[in-house]
Amino acid sequence: METIAKIKIEKLVFPHEEKPALKNIDFEINQGDFIVITGGVASGKSILLHAITGAIPHYHNAELTGNVTIMGQDIKDMRLNRMSDYVGYMMQEPHNQIISLDVYEDVAFGLGNLEIPFNQIDQMVKDTLEFVGLTGYENRRTASLSGGQAQRVVLAGVLALNAPILILDQPTAELDPKGRYELYHRLGQLNKAQNLTIVLVMDRIEEVLNYANRVFYIRDGEIVKQYSPEEYYKDQIEHRKGRLNYNTSFNTDHRKSNEIIAEMTNVSYQYKNNLLGCEDIRLEIFKSDFLSIIGLNGSGKSTLAKLLIGLLKPSKGEIKVFNRPLNKENLTEIRTHVGFLFQNPDYQIFASTLEEEVGFSLKLRGEQNEVINQKIDECLNFVGLLDYKKMHPHRLSRGQRQLLALASILVSDPDFIIADEPTSGLDENQGYMIMDKLFDLSKNGKTILLITHDLTMAKIYSNRLVALHNHRIQLDISTKDLNQYFDTLTAIGLNSHNNISFREVENGTFYA
Template identity: 50%
Template structure:
């Protein structure tokens, strides 16, 4: 078969550091392949994609020993700006890839630089937005999109370029279950019907096994193994971690009935009259572990930001710790809340991992010896102790998520509000994050978790709150979720379609 991408990489490093980020890679990707690349955190998956696009050596100034060829050409003979003629690239974090104010402008940006006729540009924008399920979003501001909607917009802008190769880094990390299935269907159609070569990094490669023809497993900067989708599925079924929920369930049975937070008739509208939340009323008790679920754009993140005080409601009121949330007491209340953004980069700013975790402790003027002990302890707990002295943005996406939760946990808040803290993580890593949150909750603390991972919501929470079209559609005890199978399906949530057996037959 004719090759689309050929890599013979002896090593890739970033001077002055000598550590090899990639090494001993000999890989040929044929035209029409659908490749899934998986592996543990910091195994080199994203950097392999950067090598294919040319960004590793031409943008990040990496020292590449070896050759990379795309469509028969050495990448060093292709100016980086011209690589878009061959490759459509989608980053892990969609917000880092958007440059325009409106959705229509964003999708048109790349093809405008191709100097296409105006009518063809408009036609491509319309078709690609329809293709990703965002018809009617043309005039929406990009900064008001949910994480899943932003991911679809970026995908549309990439697809509009009509390149022969798609390179996608965790393209479904922020999508709900339906959105994931739709996206896999879109990409599969392009692969099978249009002959487009697809190279996709996935921490949970099992999600796309029906669509791929090759699975690459990376470890320590190299391709450790290649296997068929069938063989990978067998291995996944054998090694899938099963959390021990006995202690969690025992603790949930002992939770307090004392009200921690009361939300009454809460509404919020974004610019351009786009609804975020409408008439939400909700009570949260001390010791609750609440899972907030719903489709992309249903209002989950908006609700979380209102409860934390990041947004000011248009109507309604919030009471926390027995006091109304106001501008006057906002700082005091926030000091008792740990907030985890959907994108960890929005809350990481220090120059080293240890300084990031230490920041909140230093604002409290604790002795340095105590700070060091606490920081080392939490970094060891989340598996980042070995990275204490490096810059946070040299960590992988999942490591940065671990860093964000470590920075929250070290401050010992009363509440943790977590917006998709396991997005982009594999099963084992997700379990680690959830066990950390569970241990926090078992101390009598409260967790409010926004998630698209319905299995985690079922395993760890004691209450499920379902959002639908900016309203509160369901608020039930988790163990009763099987009785609401019909209601969940009506609002677009189906546990069985997620591949999870919960006795909802």
């Protein structure tokens, strides 16, 4: 195989930091490779991609000792805007990479800069949107896209440039099971049919192992082991099985009350561009429920959650929370008892340090400084961020920022917690740690509404599951009866091939 990139980084150090972010990195990328890089939160995965693409040192200021060469050229000597000739790069946060108001213009933007004739651009945009499963979305406003749809739009724009190396940072983090399977399958086809070289970072990689030929595990900025996909799977299966067996021993039928704390009656919501958010929702949420809402991207999950917190006003129907109508008069009081964790943590992080972020709501309430400081430390310690409490939040990784957002919610001790994909961007251990805490809160009388794509998480932790399909509630069942609805969930795309399904969890197997 032809070597098309060489990465040799003795160390990479950011200003005012003593500890290197990367060290002892030495590997080559061959044409046609499908490399998967995995590791824990803040292990250096995304920083390594920044170094390969030239974002470090050309955009992010850092001292890099060593050399990174692409197609025989040292990236230090290349202009950053020419890197697109060699590398297509999809960043971890899709909304940070969307620059246009509608989907067509966003995908076409890079092609237009290359001065390609319009008729060719038009065909390339349509072809790439079809490839990522978004045919018919050309005129959709980018602001109205779900997280998964935004991720597909960004990928389409990257693929349209037809670079020989594709570098993807968490490309399926916000996709539903069907979307993940389809995207990995299509990337595998590109890799085999066109000999496209792919380097992909993911926290949870089991679904992509069938398409990869190399796996790198990174810890503390260093690649500590290189695997074949088969070796990685064998190394991880016993740990995964033990973790799942532990969690499936939880008693998920734990509701202690029939008190209704939230109720939606015939609720519908339509966005200004006539895009349907949800339709005719009838839902009761009980005290101490651990309720999981599942559904494909764009099915209305996040819309439903935003309606419950009053971020959106229903086009039709009525919502009650804590037995009071959710309206302008009651909204402020109701929100003091509800915690909302956004799918993107950056939507709710604004302070200059972690301790300021977590303590903000307590200061608004007029709590004593001693109490505030104690609660800040308790919550930051719980999410594993206590050592960073003086740090600016945007120096954290995506997963760490998600943990920070959770801490800022828990510090106010809400009665009702709405968590929109709280494990997005986290490795498996961090994800289970958050879910364990949410489960403990529900056992102690808190009510949890979880939005997730992960049927395994829903099976393990929830006492109840609601499935949305085409903006309506398709199922509302006890999770103990989940196996009876296996075929229904598969039919609506929520238990696709190559996913670790709830049936596989119970059988103790993980691959078909």
